[in-house]
Amino acid sequence: MGVVPVRLDDEELKRIDLLVQQKHYKSRNEAIRQMLKSKLSEELSEDEDVHELVMALLRLKKKGRDPLVLRLNKTAAETVAEGRGRWPT
């Protein structure tokens, strides 16, 4: 485990201390580590770069075509409600 000295301004420190006082974290150290851990996990996205495909679809739309059509057997409300764990009432 490494040590990284970090400068924080008074307002940030006050907010961290408040969280420690309220027992959300045991110490400043734990608070900062948890926040950093949460932020770093954001960077691990598995997103796909589909820019070219989307542009191709938008070009077709510009030419007057509907490039994306859903031929659902149920209504949109039923289809989405089904995914929410129930049929619409």
Next chain:
Amino acid sequence: MAYVDTNVLVAAYSPRDPLYQSARSFLSEQQPRKIVSALSFAELTAVLARVRPELQLPEPVQKEPFKRRIRAAVEYIFKDAGLTLASQVGTSIIHVGERTVPIPMEYSRAASEAHKLRLKALDLLHLAYASLISRLEFKLDLFVTADQDILDRTSQIEEALGLRTMHPKNLP
């Protein structure tokens, strides 16, 4: 500004749907600005993946691997419908048993309103997202949905979250 529920987005791309015209016309207007959440992104992706044989895309996209096809379809809908994806709202800290855990703020908001609204989890989460987005990022006037369970609780939702819910057919 209006939060758009996923069923309205799906209806706007389903020509056989009874809501097709009203959803389409709502999304084609510049105003109100249409806002969606990270949950909308995930839910729309899940819907398109589930209805795979019913999703028609043109040749070049149809040849792509399924994951890329669905991802492109979602992004196309976001761009075509002029949707603004709200940022992640933040975290709340909760104490559960011996642990103090940061959880997405929408979850704590949904949990705190569950007893008043008595909705299914995803309905409640959409409303929690909209309520927090309205407070922290974009001031929302409307929550547009075709979900009858949500529409049946219009007054409770307005009282608890300050959001006016509306069916796309009843939009001014």
